Amino acid sequence: MTAPLTPPHQPSPHDPDWPPPPPPVHGPAGDPITAAEVLQGVLVTVVSAIAGALLGVLWLNLAPRVLLISDGKGVYLRNSEGETAIGGDGTFVLLALAFGAVAGLVVFLLRRKGGVPLVLGLALGGVLGSLLAWGLGTYFGPTSDVIAHAKAVGPNIAFEAPLELDLGAAALLAWPLAAMIVHLALTAVFGPRDPEPEPWDLPKPYTQGPSTG
Numbered sequence: 001m002t003a004p005l006t007p008p009h010q011p012s013p014h015d016p017d018w019p020p021p022p023p024p025v026h027g028p029a030g031d032p033i034t035a036a037e038v039l040q041g042v043l044v045t046v047v048s049a050i051a052g053a054l055l056g057v058l059w060l061n062l063a064p065r066v067l068l069i070s071d072g073k074g075v076y077l078r079n080s081e082g083e084t085a086i087g088g089d090g091t092f093v094l095l096a097l098a099f100g101a102v103a104g105l106v107v108f109l110l111r112r113k114g115g116v117p118l119v120l121g122l123a124l125g126g127v128l129g130s131l132l133a134w135g136l137g138t139y140f141g142p143t144s145d146v147i148a149h150a151k152a153v154g155p156n157i158a159f160e161a162p163l164e165l166d167l168g169a170a171a172l173l174a175w176p177l178a179a180m181i182v183h184l185a186l187t188a189v190f191g192p193r194d195p196e197p198e199p200w201d202l203p204k205p206y207t208q209g210p211s212t213g
Contacts, residue, residue: 041117048103048125049132055099056136063091066161070150078158089167093174100126100178107183114187122183126176137163
């Protein structure tokens with residue numbers, strides 16, 4: 001005689017009186033990353049990087065100019081007490097923050113569900129866009145060869161200094177940080193919510209039927 005597979009004090013899972021297990025809860029945070037979401041993240045990266053060209057043009061035209069002057073022996077700031085020396089960095093950071101905020105808002109409006117690929121796309125695209133803007137501004141701006149420029153214009157004649165980012169990496173991170181903060185904030189406040197788990201009946205107490213002789 002073989003022992004029963006199910007102990008006598010526990011009902012079988014296939015018993016119709018035994019309630020089914022609760023249904024799994026799915027939500028945006030728990031959904032697996034799909035190929036479509038990865039493609040959307042790549043698209044955000046590419047568009048953000050291309051938008052960096054516009055940032056570079058605006059920086060080149062809006063940044064205050066630092067004037068230098070040469071006495072034939074050295075090159076000096078024409079106005080040593082002016083604040084235009086830090087104007088290039090400030091203009092770049094403000095423009096980058098605005099670009100990042102707009103990027104985060106647009107991505108949220110187009111894809112309210114959010115997702116990791118979109119956030120990564122905003123971050124990487126912001127970095128690439130900032131690098132492109134920096135490169136365009138310095139390339140098309142005044143030459144970085146200050147000595148040659150001073151010799152070309154002659155002594156006691158003011159000329160423009162090259163565009164530079166003294167803040168370095170801090171200025172380049174303004175765009176991606178603004179984009180991620182705005183997008184995550186909008187997703188947290190206005191994004192879709194995970195559905196609440198539906199209540200399910202508790203297991204009914206098992207009552208052993210009358211034993212037969």
